[in-house]
Amino acid sequence: MFARTQERQGNARVNDSDPIIDRLRDTLGPGGVLTEEGDVEGYAVDWRGLFPGRPLCVARPASTAEVAATVRICGAAGVALVPQGGNTGLAGGAAPDGSGRQVVLSLTRMGAIRDVDPVGLTITAEAGCILKVAQDAAAERGRLLPVSLAAEGSATIGGIVSTNAGGVNVLRYGMTRALVLGVEVVLPDGSVVDGLRHLRKDNAGYDWKQLFIGSEGTLGIVTAAVLRLVPKPVHVMTAMLAVPDPQAALALLGLGYDALGDQISAFEMISGLSMSLVAKHAGLKPPMAVTGGWFVLIEAGSSLHGLAEAAETMLGDALERGIATDGVVAESGAQAAQLWALREHVTEAEAREGRSVKHDVSVPLTAIPAFLAEADAALAAGAPGTWVNAFGHVGDGNLHYNVLVGADDDAHQINRIVHDVVAAHEGSISAEHGIGQYRTGELARYRSGAELDLARRIKAALDPADLLNPGKVLPPPA
Ligand code: FAD
Ligand code: MLT
Ligand code: ZN
Numbered sequence: 001m002f003a004r005t006q007e008r009q010g011n012a013r014v015n016d017s018d019p020i021i022d023r024l025r026d027t028l029g030p031g032g033v034l035t036e037e038g039d040v041e042g043y044a045v046d047w048r049g050l051f052p053g054r055p056l057c058v059a060r061p062a063s064t065a066e067v068a069a070t071v072r073i074c075g076a077a078g079v080a081l082v083p084q085g086g087n088t089g090l091a092g093g094a095a096p097d098g099s100g101r102q103v104v105l106s107l108t109r110m111g112a113i114r115d116v117d118p119v120g121l122t123i124t125a126e127a128g129c130i131l132k133v134a135q136d137a138a139a140e141r142g143r144l145l146p147v148s149l150a151a152e153g154s155a156t157i158g159g160i161v162s163t164n165a166g167g168v169n170v171l172r173y174g175m176t177r178a179l180v181l182g183v184e185v186v187l188p189d190g191s192v193v194d195g196l197r198h199l200r201k202d203n204a205g206y207d208w209k210q211l212f213i214g215s216e217g218t219l220g221i222v223t224a225a226v227l228r229l230v231p232k233p234v235h236v237m238t239a240m241l242a243v244p245d246p247q248a249a250l251a252l253l254g255l256g257y258d259a260l261g262d263q264i265s266a267f268e269m270i271s272g273l274s275m276s277l278v279a280k281h282a283g284l285k286p287p288m289a290v291t292g293g294w295f296v297l298i299e300a301g302s303s304l305h306g307l308a309e310a311a312e313t314m315l316g317d318a319l320e321r322g323i324a325t326d327g328v329v330a331e332s333g334a335q336a337a338q339l340w341a342l343r344e345h346v347t348e349a350e351a352r353e354g355r356s357v358k359h360d361v362s363v364p365l366t367a368i369p370a371f372l373a374e375a376d377a378a379l380a381a382g383a384p385g386t387w388v389n390a391f392g393h394v395g396d397g398n399l400h401y402n403v404l405v406g407a408d409d410d411a412h413q414i415n416r417i418v419h420d421v422v423a424a425h426e427g428s429i430s431a432e433h434g435i436g437q438y439r440t441g442e443l444a445r446y447r448s449g450a451e452l453d454l455a456r457r458i459k460a461a462l463d464p465a466d467l468l469n470p471g472k473v474l475p476p477p478a
Contacts, residue, residue, distance in 0.1 A: 020077050020103075021057050027069045032109075034058040043104045046095040047088050047151075048351065051437060053096035055082070055104045062109040064184060064192055064223040071221065072190035074103055080467045081105045083217035085128065085159030088151035090358065091436025093163070093216040093472050102470075107158045110223065113137050121229040122181060122198045127158025127222050134227070143229040146173035146265075150344040158222045164214030166432030168299075168343075171395040172265040173230065175432070176213065182226035183209045188219075188463040196226050211458065216434050217469040219462045233263075233301030237311045238336035241296045241318060241327035242288050246369040246394075249296050251323045253365075253395060256298055259314035263307065266299040267395025268343050274391045275342065277349040284342050288326040296324075296394075297343050299336075343391075350389050350402055357414045358438075359401040363427035368394060375401060375421040382417045383409060398431035415442055422446075435473045444475035 016035045024033045034040050035057045045052040056079065061067045074081050080102045084094040096102040107128040114124040118141040125134050131145075131152040138145040147160055149167035159165070161183065165176045173179065182197040195209050212220050237260075243249045249269050256264050272292045278284050286295060300307060311329055318324035330336035350356050363371045372390065379386055387404040403414050419429050419442055429442050444452065455474055459466075 018056060020073065020079055023073050024057065024059050024070065024103075027073065028059060028061055028066055032060050032062065032066070034060065040104070043084060043087065043106060044096060046092045048090065048092075051092040051095040052098070053102070054098050054100045055096040056101055058104045058106055060106045060109050064110075064186065067105070067107075067110075067186045067221055067223050068190045068192050070103075070105060071186055071188065075188065075190060075465070075467055078465070078467070079103055080470050081221075082469055083107065083158070083162070083221050085156030085162070086130065086151070086154040088155045089159065089163060089436060090360070090433045091216075091430070091438040093434055093436030093469065094159075095437070097471060105221065107156060107221075107223070114224065116141050116143070116229075117198070118143050118229075120198055121231075122226050123229055124196060124198075124224065124226045125157045126224045127156060127161075129157045131155045131157065131160055138229050139232060142232050144232040145179075145227060145229055147176055147179065147227075150347060157225055157227070161213055161222050161225050162215065162217050163434045164432070166393060166396070166398060168266045168268060168393060170393060170398075170432075171267055172262070177210070179228045180209065180213055180225055181228055183212055183222055184224040185212050185220040185222055188465070188468045192223075193220075196224060198226050211462075214434065216436060216473050218459060218473050219468065221468070231303065234303040235305070235307045236299065236301045236336065237307045238297070238299045238330040238339055239311060239315065239327060240287060240339045240342075241298070241315070241324040242291070242293055243296055243324050244293045244322075246294060246372055248323045249294060249394060250366065250368065251321075252296055252298075252318055255314050255317055255323065256300075259310045259317070260300045260307070263300040263302045263310075264298065264395070265301050266297065266393075268297040268392065269394035269399075270295040270297065270343060270346065270391045271389065273387065274346045274349075274389050277353055277389060278342055278345045281349040281352040282341075282345040284338075284345060286342055287328045287339070293325065295342075297339055346389070346391050347400075350404070353389075353404060355405050355407065355409075356389065357403045357405055357409075357411045358433075359399075359403070359415070359418045359422075359429075360431050360433040361399055361401055361418070361422045361427055361429060362397045362431035363399075363422060363425040365394075365397045367425045367427070368397065368399065371399070371421060371425050371427070372401075374424070375418050378417045378421055379403065379414070383414050385409075386414065393432075397427075412441075419446060437472055440471075440473065440475040443473075444478070
């Protein structure tokens, strides 16, 4: 997993004498509760270092029954819980506040894979199982768990379910939600609901699991999940192309659909500036010159022959028509991994460059060139001197439009400039990272009163005492 480039320094002192700590120790054992400053600091602040907190302690249950007991102990004392998996979230959702009264509930001791079914095409894993471990378990049986993101070496199954993670394969396989067949959850009152079903078809009553997918630990604690697998494609084609502008990238996607049909699984766009940051901070160079244009990383997979020929046709066509100015097709798995490394290091390189204001936006696909032109112009007028690190999952309309700023730039003003352009295109202010505590104010501005009201009613029904991840996702009432 990538090193965190900003020191994870929360103000992590804990109050070891609080009676709740003894009750938790009695239930979870001495190793199940962390109180020492050096032990808790990694849990006290988010990956970006933007939200340093101070937990009462870190509870580390090792089973669903222990999670339920932890919830009941904290509930009886009126103490709030902050669920946490790999702590790679980019919206501050897994970080406690600074009150010293919230317990971080870490799922990392629940890492078992309970079952891989290569015929039924399912994997059942506990919440703390690292995504990469689950992917590898599926691959050993010749199957693919198609959720893939740069943080997969640390992100957990509970985390990807609770954030409805996206990543690089959404184009073909959908967001995490599309892959979840069943979940087991602990509710805020400590009751356990076992919905670990392996069914593709199940219309027996409300599909309640959807409430817990993407609700960022505010409605329940996911303790295990059944995820859908797909047969692993036998042939994989990975190519990188240089394109003059985002309009050309969309034309290339059209060519890709013509030549490769539904075999395309990833279509990522990376700006020249993003590539320069990766070269500067990770020492990785693209296979063609960085000339100020854009790069597209495209991957397709199939179990039939003919993928390489179709890719050559697409590349030839793109070059001939001036849609692409250069391109390479990986000739081995190692070369494909080198191309992916360029994409996967953008976030870390950005963090090393300095302060950034992240925007995880989606707009209708064909509006991407207009969005970029308008947002660039609005920033040049409203926040001169800032730079844009734009990249992302363009094949599904999701751009990471991250603004590199100086110490004096106002993040709220920059959010407002960018998100107003998103709203003008009827887009979303969070395509995949979620709201956490980073975007609650923005949610209040861009979602209707009726939608926020509905969300608050759902929260109140499940967690009337507001003990599960308070202050996250839902903006405070106006
Ligand atoms: P955490 O960060 O620990 O938690 C995230 C949220 O889920 C918090 O609100 C937390 O309270 C809640 N939560 C965690 N576990 C549980 C549980 N068991 N039950 C209930 N609530 C829980 N995200 C994408 O969608 N696509 C990407 O391409 C992507 N790329 C990334 C690249 C990098 C380099 C990094 C650092 C992050 C990236 N992310 C991406 C964000 C992040 O990896 C995902 O959001 C991931 O799903 C978080 O998993 P986690 O286990 O680290 O969760
Ligand atoms: C990614 O796709 O690499 C992350 O989701 C983006 C980010 O760092 O903004
Ligand atoms: Zn992303």
